[in-house]
Amino acid sequence: xxxxxxxxxxxxxxxxxxxxxxxxxxxxxxxxxxxxxxxxxxxxxxxxxxxxxxxxxxxxxxxxxxxxxxxxxxx
Amino acid sequence: xxxxxxxxxxxxxxxxxxxxxxxxxxxxxxxxxxxxxxxxxxxxxxxxxxxxxxxxxxxxxxxxxxxxxxxxxxxxxxxxxxxxxxxxxxxxxxxxxxxxxxxxxxxxxxxxxxxxxxxxxxxxxxxxxxxxxxxxxxxxxxxxxxxxxxxxxxxxxxxxxxxxxxxxxxxxxxxxxxxxxxxxxxxxxxxxxxxxxxxxxxxxxxxxxxxxxxxxxxxxxxxxxxxxxxxxxxxxxxxxxxxxxxxxxxxxxxxxxxxxxxxxxxxxxxxxxxxxxxxxxxxxxxxxxxxxxxxxxxxxxxxxxxxxxxxxxxxxxxxxxxxxxxxxxxxxxxxxxxxxxxxxxxxxxxxxxxxxxxxxxxxxxxxxxxxxxxxxxxxxxxxxxxxxxxxxxxxxxxxxxxxxxxxxxxxxxxxxxxxxxxxxxxxxxxxxxxxxxxxxxxxxxxxxxxxxxxxxxxxxxxxxxxxxxxxxxxxxxxxxxxxxxxxxxxxxxxxxxxxxxxxxxxxxxxxxxxxxxxxxxxxxxxxxxxxxxxxxxxxxxxxxxxxxxxxxxxxxxxxxxxxxxxxxxxxxxxxxxxxxxxxxxxxxxxxxxxxxxxxxxxxxxxxxxxxxxxxxxxxxxxxxxxxxxxxxxxxxxxxxxxxxxx
Numbered sequence: 001x002x003x004x005x006x007x008x009x010x011x012x013x014x015x016x017x018x019x020x021x022x023x024x025x026x027x028x029x030x031x032x033x034x035x036x037x038x039x040x041x042x043x044x045x046x047x048x049x050x051x052x053x054x055x056x057x058x059x060x061x062x063x064x065x066x067x068x069x070x071x072x073x074x075x
Numbered sequence: 076x077x078x079x080x081x082x083x084x085x086x087x088x089x090x091x092x093x094x095x096x097x098x099x100x101x102x103x104x105x106x107x108x109x110x111x112x113x114x115x116x117x118x119x120x121x122x123x124x125x126x127x128x129x130x131x132x133x134x135x136x137x138x139x140x141x142x143x144x145x146x147x148x149x150x151x152x153x154x155x156x157x158x159x160x161x162x163x164x165x166x167x168x169x170x171x172x173x174x175x176x177x178x179x180x181x182x183x184x185x186x187x188x189x190x191x192x193x194x195x196x197x198x199x200x201x202x203x204x205x206x207x208x209x210x211x212x213x214x215x216x217x218x219x220x221x222x223x224x225x226x227x228x229x230x231x232x233x234x235x236x237x238x239x240x241x242x243x244x245x246x247x248x249x250x251x252x253x254x255x256x257x258x259x260x261x262x263x264x265x266x267x268x269x270x271x272x273x274x275x276x277x278x279x280x281x282x283x284x285x286x287x288x289x290x291x292x293x294x295x296x297x298x299x300x301x302x303x304x305x306x307x308x309x310x311x312x313x314x315x316x317x318x319x320x321x322x323x324x325x326x327x328x329x330x331x332x333x334x335x336x337x338x339x340x341x342x343x344x345x346x347x348x349x350x351x352x353x354x355x356x357x358x359x360x361x362x363x364x365x366x367x368x369x370x371x372x373x374x375x376x377x378x379x380x381x382x383x384x385x386x387x388x389x390x391x392x393x394x395x396x397x398x399x400x401x402x403x404x405x406x407x408x409x410x411x412x413x414x415x416x417x418x419x420x421x422x423x424x425x426x427x428x429x430x431x432x433x434x435x436x437x438x439x440x441x442x443x444x445x446x447x448x449x450x451x452x453x454x455x456x457x458x459x460x461x462x463x464x465x466x467x468x469x470x471x472x473x474x475x476x477x478x479x480x481x482x483x484x485x486x487x488x489x490x491x492x493x494x495x496x497x498x499x500x501x502x503x504x505x506x507x508x509x510x511x512x513x514x515x516x517x518x519x520x521x522x523x524x525x526x527x528x529x530x531x532x533x534x535x536x537x538x539x540x541x542x543x544x545x546x547x548x549x550x551x552x553x554x555x556x557x558x559x560x561x562x563x564x565x566x567x568x569x570x571x572x573x574x575x576x577x578x579x580x581x582x583x584x585x586x587x588x589x590x591x592x593x594x595x596x597x598x599x600x601x602x603x604x605x606x607x608x609x610x611x612x613x614x615x616x617x618x619x620x621x622x623x624x625x626x627x628x629x630x631x632x633x634x635x636x637x638x639x640x641x642x643x644x645x646x647x648x649x650x651x652x653x654x655x656x657x658x659x660x661x662x663x664x665x666x667x668x669x670x671x672x673x674x675x676x677x678x679x680x681x682x683x684x685x686x687x688x689x690x691x692x693x694x695x696x697x698x699x700x701x702x703x704x705x706x707x708x709x710x711x712x713x714x715x716x717x718x719x720x721x
Contacts, residue, residue, distance in 0.1 A: 021259045023138070024505050029265040030133040031507065032172045042290055046299035047395045050506055058169060059289065059510040061391050066507050 005039070006051065006067035013040045014072040022069055032056050038075055076124045078117075078236070079158035081145070081180065083173050084131030085511040086166040087192045089113075090223040092128045093523055095232065102527045106155065109693045110144045111425065113527075119236045127156060135179045135252055136261045138505070139428035149183065150253050160186040160239050162232065167197035167220070170204060171272050178213075178268055182246040186239040187216045190232060194220040203279040212275055215244035224517060247271075289512050293388065302392045309385075310411055313376045317369050317415035318446060324368040332361030351545070354552065359544035362623065363537040366418055366683065370532055371525050373412050373419040378524035381426075382516035387508065394506055400488045401495025403427055403504060406436040410487060413443035414480075417684045418536075421691055422528060431500035435491050437691055438701050441684050442487035444480045444676065447624040451675050452479055454628050458648055459668025475672075482676050486708065532687070539686035547622050547682075550592040558590040578636070585636035593618050607674065607710070608667035608717040610656065617680075624680045666720035670713040678709035 008014055016037050019025050032055050033039065039055040049064045082088040092100070096115025105112045113128040130141035135150070137143040148156045161180055165173035170191070181187055189209075191197075197204060210218055217235045221228025248268050255261050295301050336357045343349035380386040386408070394404030402410075405427040413420030420440050427433035444452075460472045565571050565586050571579060588594055589612070597614035604614050612634050620627035628647070635654070637646045654662040679685065679702045688698040 019262070021262070023258055024507065025258050026136050026261040026265055027133065027138050027505070027507055029262050029269065030136075030172075030175060031509070032269070034266050034269050043293055043297055045297055045392050045395060046302065049395045050391060052293065052297070052391065052510055054290075056169075056172065058172070059293075059512075061387070061506065061508050061510050063394065063506040066505060 002071055002073050004068045005041075005053070005062070005070035005072050006064040008041055008072060010041050010043070013038055013075045015039075015075040016070060017073045018071040020069045020071070024066055024069060028066070028070065031060050032058065033060075033070060039070075039072070076122065076159045077156070078124050078126050078160045078162055079149070079156075079185075080126055080128045080162050080164065081176070082131060082164035083133055083166065083176060085509055086131070086164050086169075086173065087223050088131060088164045089128065090517060090520060091162075091164050091190060091192060091221065091232075092126065093520055094223045094226055094229050096126060098523070098526075100523075100527075102531055104693065105144045105148070107693070108140065108144055109425070109691055110141055112156070117233065117236075119233045121237045124236070126162070127158065132176060134176050134265065135183070136255070136265070140430045140433070141428050149180070149185075158185065160188070160236070162188045162190060162236075164190045164192050167191040167194050167204060168200055168202060170197075170202075170278055171269070174272050174277075175265065175268055177216075178247045178272065179252055181213055181216060181244070182248060182250070182252060184242040184244070186241055188232065188235050188239060189213070189216050189218045190228070191218065191220045192223055192228075194228075195222045195225075201280045205277050205279075208275055209277055213247060215240045215242075292513060293510070296385065296388045297392050302388075306389055306392065309380070313373070313412075314415060316372045316376070317412075317419075321368040321372055321415075325365050328364050328367070329361060332357055332364070335361075350552070355545040355548040356541070359541040359548070360537075362544050362683070363533060363540050366416065366532065367529055369416045370419045370422065371529055373415070373423065374525045374528040375521060377408060377423055377426075378521040379516050382514065382520060384511045384513045386426075387510050390508070391510065400491040401432070401435050402488075402491050403429065403432040403436075404506070406432065409436050409440055410443060413440040413445060416445050416447070417441045417443065417681070418532070418687050419528075421684065421687050422532065424691065429500075429504035431495075431498055432504050434498060434692065434697065435494045437688055438494060438697065439487040439491045441679055441681065441701070441705065442483045442490065442677065444483040445624075445681075447681065448479075448675055450625040450628050451620075452476055452672065454631075454644070454648070455668050455672050455675075458651055458663050459665045479672060479676050482673070486677065490704075490708075531690070535690045536683065536686040539689060540683050543682040543686075544622055547593075547619060550596070551588060551594075551619055552591060554587070554591040554594065558587065561590050562586060581636035584633050588615065588630070588633050606717070607713045608664070608670045608721070610662060613662075613667075613671070617674075620680050621682055623683065624675060627675070627680075664721075666717045669720055670717035673716045674709045674713040676709075677705055677712060679705040 002017060016033060016035055016039060018035065019028055019033065037055060039053050041051050042054045042059065044051045050061050051064065051067060052059050052061050080088060080092055092113060092115070095117050100113050100115035103112050103114070104110060110130055115126050117124055117126050129145050129148070132142040132145040135146055137146040148154045151157060163177045163180060165177060177189060191204070206218060217239055219228060219231045219235050221232060248271060250264060252264070255264055296305060336353045339349065339353040339357060343352065377386070380389070389407060390404030393407040397404055397406050406424070408426070409420045409424040412423055417440050420443070421437050424433050424436045424440070427436060456472050456475055460475050463471050465471055465474065562583065565582065571582055574582060594615055597618055598611040600614055601611040604617070609617070612631070615634060616627050616630040619630045631651070632647050635647060635650045637650055651663045652661070656662050685698045685702060688701060689695055692698070
């Protein structure tokens, strides 16, 4: 079952399966979000947005609408 | 030779820059945009070269103002800042992602030095980096390790700069980058590059989780209750310093300039030039330097918060709240600092990388009630708002003061919301950012940041401030020839001859101001301000307080001949209360007072802010638009308040 990154629950390790084409797609790649990489949400801002993710030992903060561009599946 | 210093954000790039150049650096803008360009000369064993510090970027494909500058300069050989060589700073503890931008620069053909910075941190994390393999993949690059935080690697970098290899090379990833225009071709290229970089097998024992202390601290600092409480506490400390403690050096600076003026007046030969210097120029320059303590203090704290990594957490928790207003989490610090003073506040908007969001923040920041409004608010409130209590606890005067601050905030956010719909923007703003690991701040970097902001303010905005204040001084100190006749008439009048010498002086000053060019202008514009409940005397005070809002009080004191110092505040209030117009009604009625209060909440009565907006937006267009829309809002709301209360 595939989901987008904004809807996964905290501390659940997932694998990136695709990134939707948009103006922000190159930036997501540059931050290390590419197909096959493991990622998990580690904490959320108040109101649940933005969300902080951990990938390759880095913490990346993303708005929900940005995380929605990233398709993931259970790792 | 020009050398560009490039790298991702949070790689210690500015620490490397400070290490290499020390205090031999100049700050300016890249041509046509307000993005910091720091330059400094460095001495390699064989040459002296210019080092240019570029804003941090993740790749050559720009999505923010900062990155656009990097892209524009590096892809245009004709650009004045186009470098002959590149120093690329990479975070060794985070190598593969950092090498993406490096590989792009390598393929663009620059002679390039790769600095693997934070080498100690990578080793502490147990990373094993295969430099030989890296060198095999990038044979034309020179690679050194460094640890700039403790000044290790300076000599290695300088020596290596003399041995850079020229541009000819087999590309790492053979594609002409400059032809990639669309989102998807750029994404594909980036993905392929990253895959290739990852498959080299450069790093062993790569971390899979962030440092534990970072995440534990983050749970508290971004908590929905503690997060805001801690941020509020941090702000309170900063405000305490800017509001209260800054007044000590400010008074000192003010006093020194007053002394200098007095000394000049006593020692310079009398004449127009001497007056220009002692009454126009010296106070004008003093009016620039008086802002230095507030700027220095604010940027000391901002640099501290930025260096430690906390500032990005503030952005993280404030982003959702600011977004509906067209602002960004990063707008919080500029806006809240503007409560102390809009000048450092607007200067701090430079951290916002999206141009539209930065511009909106700059345009609405002066609505926040700054400390210069306090003397105006205090005078007018004590004049027209009765000292009564509501429900025996709430002091009405205090409530009104609170209301004025709230009104400012409300209009700042409301205007931001409207501007969001009006201001055009090239690319959509985004939030996507790194939350760097917490680090102990480096005070050397903090010191340099403060020094630079102060320097920029004094030399760039200072010129405009001095020019306008000299102009205002001239208009207030000189008048048409009829002034002399009026003065002679005064000197023979009964009220004058009976007065004590100090009262005589006050009467003369009052007459000289009301007969000056500004005085005439005030009278001339009386019909325009009469609907707001103001007479020509208030008109004069409005005009002269364009120098700075608090001048309003001093001007009224001069006009009403009560001497211009704070001890006379009570006398001034009494005098204003007694003031009647031709038909015998009090001038400073509740309606007029409230109308003035509202006017000062909204009007851009501050030439120094205007000068700073000019510097930060790189044109007169935005400060003039700002002056206009703030003036219109001030005029209309003062009109409504006066007419309703009348």
